[in-house]
Amino acid sequence: MSDSTHGQGPGEPEEGSLPGAQGETGEESQGRHRVIGTPSPAESRLLLAETAGGSAPGLPAAKPRTLPADPQDMAGAKRAEKIVAACFILAMLAGFGFIASYVIFQVHSVTNVLHSNLALGTCMGLAFLLLGVGATIWVRRLMPYVELTEMRHPMRSEPENREAFADTFKEGADTSQFVKRPILRRTLIAATVPVAVAPIVLLRDLGPLPRESLDHTVWRKGMRLLNYGANTPIRPGDFSSPGGMITVVPDGFQNDFNALAKAACIIIKFAPGQVVYTDHDYPVPNLTVKNWTVDNIVCYSKICTHVGCPAALYEETTHHILCPCHQSTFDATRGAKVIFGPATRPLPQLPMTVDAEGYLVARSDFTEPVGPSFWERGNSS
Amino acid sequence: MSIDKALSGTGSWLDDRLHGAKGLRTFFRKIFPDHWTFLLGEIALYSFIILLLTGTFLALFFKPSMTEVVYHGSYIKLDGVHMSEAYASTLNISFDVRGGLLMRQIHHWAADLFVAAILAHMLRIFFTGAYRKPREINWLIGLVLFTLSLLEGLFGYSLPDDLLSGAGLRITQGVLQSIPIVGTYLSFFLFGGQYPGTDIIPRLYILHVLLIPGLFMALIGAHLFIMFHQKHTQMPGKGRTNQNVVGAPMYPYFMAKTGAFFFFTFAVLALAATFAQINPVWLYGPYNPLAISAGSQPDFYMGFLEGALRIMPPWQWVVFGHTFAFNVFIPALLPLGGIMTAAALWPFLEQWITGDKNEHHVNDRPRNAPTRTALGMAAVSFYGVLWAEGANDVLAQHFNVPLYTITWIARFAVFLVPIFTYIITKRICLGLQRKDLHLIQHGVETGIVRQLPSGGFIEETRPLDEEELAALGRPVALALPSGEGGAEAEVPAPDMRGGLGRVKARLNKIVNESVPIDEHGANGHGANGHGANGHGANGHSATAEDHAAVSSGSDDEG
Incomplete structure (x- = not known):
């Protein structure tokens, strides 16, 4: 697309006009601000002279234009x-x-x-x-300011070019026999389908299938709860008084992030009467399972049921467990039920007891999947 | 001629082989219109180049590996700590490579600037109507680029494998897992099994340094080529029409100016990286799925998604043993998906509503398209509420407001604020149009006060000159085929009949709501200046004559 470019330095004498050209278009485009100077006609370089004047119908023919060489204020x-x-x-x-x-x-x-x-x-x-x-x-x-005008042309091609293109395209399609021989066309399309699917198939080994793996953690019957960091087992008697929250991990997995990302727990020691219990051996909404606690020590999953951040904040006075990521808040005295925020489910409770040596151990794995919701989870419990 | 001289030597040698003289000459004299908002896209482009340069430097030293190592580097506070090789090599870049910290900080600042510039550029395009025909394709490419930039940023800041970014990854995984039907599969395939696994950092790395930058280069290339081919839009002004483009030529003006602008962008980023610390990963410590800190904020561009997650009430269904975790996948997918889909459809919807199939190369001033501007501002305020909610804990702390109160306010505000913003913006636009109309009809106040023979005082005004008048632009208004109020016309045009036609007519009326400008001043005062005082009056006062005048005005002004 050749464009008719024309314009002029402000104040430039209109000596370059072609016969019949009107100065109007050029003047319109003069710079309004930052006008520094005008070119000295003798020194101007003819950079933009060659223009397809009158290429836009109905507009005055463009004048040859030069860029000014020198600023006015030397x-x-x-x-x-x-x-x-x-x-x-x-x-x-x-x-x-x-x-x-x-x-x-x-x-x-x-x-x-x-x-x-x-x-x-x-x-x-x-x-x-x-x-x-x-x-x-x-x-x-230093650069003399100019404002030039370039003509636009509609993006749509001229009718003859469009027709010519359509003809050429059709010609090629005919010559290639693509239209005439449907058997070739269809078999080619059939051949490309598996070729297109193949790369997706190749991605299959990116990871194992989820299967049941999200339903379980590494907790097993009799596995000791270790105080995370110190990695020492815990006796109920170690708690001198009710109070803060301790992060615990399953014995043998204290450095295994893959296991801990699901199995991490928190234990909290309460004063008698603070926790609202159920006597059932399964989770009941808004209640803590008494048989899964030891001496008013309660153990919940640390993994938030919203999107899996560690629910790491505990407010002793209100017994609220708070996940700092999105502020899901759980009531530790009532089966960790959700009292605010986007989480929909309580933090699962880990069944707990003490072993022969008096250390806190798990009774079993969690009875429901921990962490964020997922499609296959359902009501599983 | 001096052309010979210019092409001598190397130029001549190259031209003998490449035949470049003609094409390059056209390139040199390409006209670029001037307006400060046209620089926003350039900032994005230059940030991208700076990201490539600094990113390459970082890649020379970074080890995208989750192999556990024991740190014994220069940062003594973490001596002996177990961490991934990715985190250790990030510490190494920061403390043991000269200029490493500077490059890391420039890279991070540039990433923030990149997304911010894209956002601002996108808003500029929207509010001035620069997405209109023939530029719809570039608008769509831009939307893809914006979405990619969010992903690229998220992947990038996850790479150091520090505690903060690890929390971000954990959230990403939780969101992925919540998607119905395919969620767990997506999560297991991305992470190579259960979270966190040991594959995610190397996988994010290759996406971050090869796949997405490759897409960026291809799309930015297409974006620039199309922009170049279609020629830049221009703001309204004297002598600027839909048939021309007025500005300075590429060579030497634009090249010199844009080169200077690249230096400024680089300078600002270098100085930011020198004096403003960003992402000090050594303070956060290595990732650990059991640990987290309060007040963890993602980079700003992820803030609105974070806010969407925080604002969502706990809704979840279990149907036939399957879980619909609305509380997670709705906020994760709906705000971004909704805004992007609406933005992608808008140019075509607007064409349908206005029946305007013409090319537009002169931009609108935002006030001159009140409905578009109001819709855009409503979207911005929606984004803004979510973004603020993304920092609700920080807000709660700073303003001493209960955390839950802020979330409750945001839950309502996210619906109400956009509605109010729409109404207020539209009123402001119409008010500004009226101010323009006042200028046209009564001229500019000169500050010269005269006493009338009767004793009263008046201030003298002077009429707008041609340039000032042209720079005001014209309100956007395009009549539908049947003229104003298609549905009310006695014989509706074919595509204005039926239910869809009536919807179209109704929308057309809303979109065309503007203060009509009658330059000739005939009954200007009575009918327009005071008669069309906002409310419903505007839509009706826009008569067929007004539209005719307006559309001819905006099409061949000058």
């Missing part, structure tokens, strides 16, 4: 030139400064890194900043 330009050159020199110095900083400032400690970062970053930032400032002053103070 003295001001001289000053600007000095400023720009100074910017570039400083940018160069900042660049050298960057290299020098790289050599001078060593790292390997927090303080050193701080100094190195400051030196390198300041030099780098200054270098780019000065380059930008210099270039901007150059454009605005």
